[in-house]
Amino acid sequence: MGSLTELVEHWPNHEADLRSLTSHPQVRAVIHSRGVDNGSLRLEAPIQPRQAFCTIGNYRGQIAEAAADTGDGGMGAGAAGRRAAALEALDHRSRTGEPYVCLTSPERVGPPVGDLTIAPGVETLDWEVEIAVVIGASTHRVSPTTAPGVVAGFCVANDLTIRSRVMRDDLPTLGTDWIQSKGMPGSLPLGPWFVPAWQVPHPSRLRLQLSVNDTVMQDDTADDMVFDVDRQIAYVSRHTRLRPGDVLCTGSPAGFGAHHGRFLRPGDVVVAQVTGLGAQRLRCVAEQTTPGREPTSPHRTEQELMG
Incomplete structure (x- = not known):
């Protein structure tokens, strides 16, 4: 297999062996002593998914x-009332409603x-740190109670949106x-790591x-979700077949740029992280254009960025 994506596409055939291998203390010792510094x-x-889904709100x-x-x-006089009404509606929706999920490229x-x-004219590029679920089994119409069995693992995602x-x-x-x-190209950065589900026993934490x-800008825990990961998987699987390697981004906590009154612009450095899943670090740059040529999208290595 030439990639992690290919491995996940055959996840049921390899999960047990990988779990045994990565849980062995000697394997951890070898990785620690001989592993390559990721800064190089x-x-x-x-993961390069065939299907990608994003849960909204x-x-x-x-x-x-x-x-x-x-x-x-x-900060207005009516803010507290609007907040209270929204929370009351969310409690009702959590009990009786369904997630709102979009299919994205x-x-x-x-x-x-x-x-x-960032291309010229993009002036409202907003951030949304999320937990991305990577599907590990072909499935259709699973229930919330069986949904955990189809999860291969988790990644950090930043569902960047032109607001x-x-x-x-x-x-x-x-x-x-x-x-x-x-x-927008590059507007769904994933990673840096794929973390197997058995290493994330409590996603809500x-x-x-x-x-x-x-x-x-954003700081919260996943237990603030209206619909937890299992209910989201069950909902999506009810309307389309999920296959190994598909990715479901599960929503983002408070603190969007729209709230803070500022959006991403060239020169900004964005760090998105989730406990145990790693941290992303992206520097925003203006799109470079040359007369008569296609715009270029430079990508620097982590070593160049950190240096």
């Missing part, structure tokens, strides 16, 4: 924050370390447009953090 490597996304704090920010703003997947190219392009002014009644707001230029 160019890190790419560990799945953290209570984020939905409440967005509600409070409307009207007279987050796997062509968005980019490396977790290096440069993130001003989510809604279509020319088609206001048709709702959200995810292709223009979430289609994972802590998600994102900083821009060393200022923390």
Whole structure:
């Protein structure tokens, strides 16, 4: 097998052996003594999915924050009431509703370390640190109780979104447009690591953090999800077949750029991390164009970026 993606596509055939191998103390000792310093490597996304899904509006704090920010703003007289009403509605939706999931292009997947190219005219590029679930078995119509059995592992994701392009002014009644707001090349960095499911026994306890230029913008735990990982998998599998290597990004906590009143621009350094899953580090750069030639998208190695 030439890649981790190929390995995951045959996950049921190899999971038991890999679990035994990676759990052995001697293997850990060998990796520690002979492993290569990742600072000398160019890190790419560990998984190249055939299908990628993103769950929208799945953290209570984020939905409440967005509600409070409307009207007279987050510090206005009506903010507390809007926040309370949003939380009450979320409690009802959690009991009786379903997740909101969009199908997004796997062509968005980019490396977790290096440069993130921002094209001219992209002025509202927003961040969304997320836990990405990697599917390990072909499945259709699983239940929330059996959903854990189809998970191969987890990754860090940053579901970058051009916020001003989510809604279509020319088609206001048709709702959200995810292709223009979430289609930018490199806008779904994955990794740096793929962590097998047996090393993440309690996904709801994972802590998600994102900083821009060393200022923390997002910081919460996955137990703030409206629909947990198992319910999300069950929902998606009810409407389409999931196959090994597919990726489901499970929502993002409060603290979007839209709330902070600033978006990503060239020169920013974005660090997105999840407990035990590693950290991404991307530097935003302006797209370089040469007359008569296609725009270029430079990618620096981790060593160059950190140096």
